[in-house]
Amino acid sequence: MLVDSPPEQCAETAPAPPTRRAARAFGLLLSAAILVLVALASIAIGAKSLSLDQVWHGLFHGTGTYGDVVVDERLARTVLGLLAGAALGLSGAVLQALTRNPLADPGLLGINAGASAAVVTAITYFGVTSLTGYVWFAFFGAAAVGALVWLLGGSRGATPVRLALAGTAISAALYGYLQAVMITDDAALGTMRFWTVGSLASATNSTILQVLPFLAVGTALALGLARPLNAVAMGDDTARALGANLGRTRALAMLAATVLCGAATAACGPIVFVGLMVPHVVRSFTGPDLRWILPYATVLSPVLLLGADVAGRVVARPSELQVGIVTAIIGGPVFIFLVRRRRTAQL
Amino acid sequence: MKTRSMNRAVRAPGGLSLRLDLRALIVVALLLVAACAAGVALIGTGDAKIPAADVLRTLAGHGTAYQDFIVNELRLPRVLVGLLVGASLGLGGALFQSVSRNPLGSPDVLGLSQGSTAGALVVIVLMSGSTTQVTVGALIGGLATGLAIYLLAWKQGVHGYRLVLVGIGVSAIATAVNGYLLTKADMVDAARAVVWMTGSLDGRDWDQVWPLLALCAVLVPVVLAGARGLRMTEMGDDVANALGVPVQRVRLVLMVCAVLLVAAATAAAGPVSFVALTAPQLARRLTRSPGPNLVPSLCMGAALLVAADWASQRAFGADQLPVGVVTGVLGGGYLLWLLVTERRAGRI
Numbered sequence: 001m002l003v004d005s006p007p008e009q010c011a012e013t014a015p016a017p018p019t020r021r022a023a024r025a026f027g028l029l030l031s032a033a034i035l036v037l038v039a040l041a042s043i044a045i046g047a048k049s050l051s052l053d054q055v056w057h058g059l060f061h062g063t064g065t066y067g068d069v070v071v072d073e074r075l076a077r078t079v080l081g082l083l084a085g086a087a088l089g090l091s092g093a094v095l096q097a098l099t100r101n102p103l104a105d106p107g108l109l110g111i112n113a114g115a116s117a118a119v120v121t122a123i124t125y126f127g128v129t130s131l132t133g134y135v136w137f138a139f140f141g142a143a144a145v146g147a148l149v150w151l152l153g154g155s156r157g158a159t160p161v162r163l164a165l166a167g168t169a170i171s172a173a174l175y176g177y178l179q180a181v182m183i184t185d186d187a188a189l190g191t192m193r194f195w196t197v198g199s200l201a202s203a204t205n206s207t208i209l210q211v212l213p214f215l216a217v218g219t220a221l222a223l224g225l226a227r228p229l230n231a232v233a234m235g236d237d238t239a240r241a242l243g244a245n246l247g248r249t250r251a252l253a254m255l256a257a258t259v260l261c262g263a264a265t266a267a268c269g270p271i272v273f274v275g276l277m278v279p280h281v282v283r284s285f286t287g288p289d290l291r292w293i294l295p296y297a298t299v300l301s302p303v304l305l306l307g308a309d310v311a312g313r314v315v316a317r318p319s320e321l322q323v324g325i326v327t328a329i330i331g332g333p334v335f336i337f338l339v340r341r342r343r344t345a346q347l
Numbered sequence: 348m349k350t351r352s353m354n355r356a357v358r359a360p361g362g363l364s365l366r367l368d369l370r371a372l373i374v375v376a377l378l379l380v381a382a383c384a385a386g387v388a389l390i391g392t393g394d395a396k397i398p399a400a401d402v403l404r405t406l407a408g409h410g411t412a413y414q415d416f417i418v419n420e421l422r423l424p425r426v427l428v429g430l431l432v433g434a435s436l437g438l439g440g441a442l443f444q445s446v447s448r449n450p451l452g453s454p455d456v457l458g459l460s461q462g463s464t465a466g467a468l469v470v471i472v473l474m475s476g477s478t479t480q481v482t483v484g485a486l487i488g489g490l491a492t493g494l495a496i497y498l499l500a501w502k503q504g505v506h507g508y509r510l511v512l513v514g515i516g517v518s519a520i521a522t523a524v525n526g527y528l529l530t531k532a533d534m535v536d537a538a539r540a541v542v543w544m545t546g547s548l549d550g551r552d553w554d555q556v557w558p559l560l561a562l563c564a565v566l567v568p569v570v571l572a573g574a575r576g577l578r579m580t581e582m583g584d585d586v587a588n589a590l591g592v593p594v595q596r597v598r599l600v601l602m603v604c605a606v607l608l609v610a611a612a613t614a615a616a617g618p619v620s621f622v623a624l625t626a627p628q629l630a631r632r633l634t635r636s637p638g639p640n641l642v643p644s645l646c647m648g649a650a651l652l653v654a655a656d657w658a659s660q661r662a663f664g665a666d667q668l669p670v671g672v673v674t675g676v677l678g679g680g681y682l683l684w685l686l687v688t689e690r691r692a693g694r695i
Contacts, residue, residue, distance in 0.1 A: 152683060152686060152687070165682065165686055166683070166686055168682065169679050169680075169682030169683045169685075169686060170679065170683070171679070172620065172621060172675055172676075172678050172679030172682065173675070173676050173678075173680055174679070175675055175679075176620070176672050176673075176674075176675025176676035176679060177676065179541065179544070179545045179672055180668055180672040180676075182541050183538075183542055183545060183668065183669065183672070184667075184668070186534065186538065189534075189537060189541060190534065190537075193526075193529040193530055193532075193537055193541075194530055196526060197523070197526035197527065197529075272519055272522075272523075273519060322526075322527070322530065324523065325523045325524075325526055325527045328519050328520055328522065328523030329520060329523050329524075331519065332516045332517065332519050332520035332523070333516075333520070335512075335515075335516040335519070336512075336513050336517070339509060339512040339513055339516065340499070340500075340502060340509070340513070
């Protein structure tokens, strides 16, 4: 929980005043409108810029002109950006609520390391060379590490600190393995150095279809957990007193976060900071009620991810900067600013 | 070993007294022996194996010319760099963990290693520089990152958590820069960069030993002089202030020392992961004494690094895998073990 925001414990018991609720609903609509604009920009802007007119033509009346082909190429990338962004933001928000740790990030729980280790294994020992082939490995790597962190973190008795420690420990061991493989196998190094920065550039329709079912299930699960997680955020004792089933909520939240983040990482490589930063920004204007945080994070995270992707295409034209690099370079300073602004940052 | 109280107070006339922690002294002595033994074993390991007795005789100056060349010219500097780097990382890690009051507040987590890496990668990828230039680049990167973290975390004093959090942010930015540089590199440079990033003792010679030794000779006494104040600050800033410790000054001096130690060690051997994280934790568990445990951490770091290098040479063959791989895997495994046992003991 944010430390300097006023406690809004009434959120669970009494509904917010109608005007504030209306304002929040309007804000959500506004965010969705911004998302549409950013998505259009993501299709229009690139090495070759298109006018909105051409974008419209390519989207709805495609006849195979040069512009239409470009739109087609960028469409998959934009859709993947939308899906992955929403998944990362949502899983970050859920993890922060679950661990009561404002710094919880899929990377902290070892999910990125699990996916990376699985991909490098796929390349080196199974001879997988296509991105569609990695996706399954990355996903199962992420899921396996998520489950392992959960078990080592104490499963139903997991505490925030134990989960973070277990994640750090497993990441360390896996990165050691990753580096050992990269040093001894040039082919793995050649692929991994591009995979580990996180990029939307290689998105294809088949990648999207592979991860879509997982993202759908994860999103539904996460959004449904808003209420019980609200109770968990108040502390174990209060949550129990309010009748929340702590063990089940934690297990389901961990499952949702792992599925979402695992699928997103599988499709575009490890992307840091989207899951960390967006929930913070959202919380600063919604307050601590997860019933608002989760939808806002779902809508605003893709804005950040697609925005970063567009920025990466613009600054390095005609080449491009991978989105994972841009999010970290934007996200790092924002994160430090947030840490500095707060009176006491709780870990 | 079951311990009774192993502390002895030595009292001198005039009210002066010194508390001797026998257990800590024994631990330090044993660790020193372990570090030296691992060093001798490491000297004897390689394509040309030399028995330990011959190694000792050669070190004393009574070996054959052939042994003398291999031991004193090729392998001794490597072992000395290993010992010094391990000691610097152990001591630096203990300082960071004490200042941030967090067992995870090691240079790996705070971004110093990533900053050094960024400096080295700039030299490797953009300038294709020589080994010496890479060392200088890493040193500049590490020091600049240390300065940036300190300034960004400063807000009427440096607070433990804020230091860790700012460090995590800086670390992520540096990691992104490193990832970008790696994608820009050609294959040869990329392979060289990855070996450097893992941390390795291969091919270290006397040119690396002397600057490190000089730095340690200056900094270790400074750090030990500040240890008393550091122990007080662990009780909280208010208590330490009340006891007459100038908290921010002690912290600044020790942080500068820690950054210098870690940056120099990283420049010499690359960002060897997890020594700085695990050495203080292991030392603390062996001595069972509270406080920063600076000297035991220093000895533990040296022993760990050289032992890990020896293990890597034995298990995978000479110069096949750099030491950083072993420390990473062992460090992660150790942390997991800690997690399981501490839970059983009900401490976490």
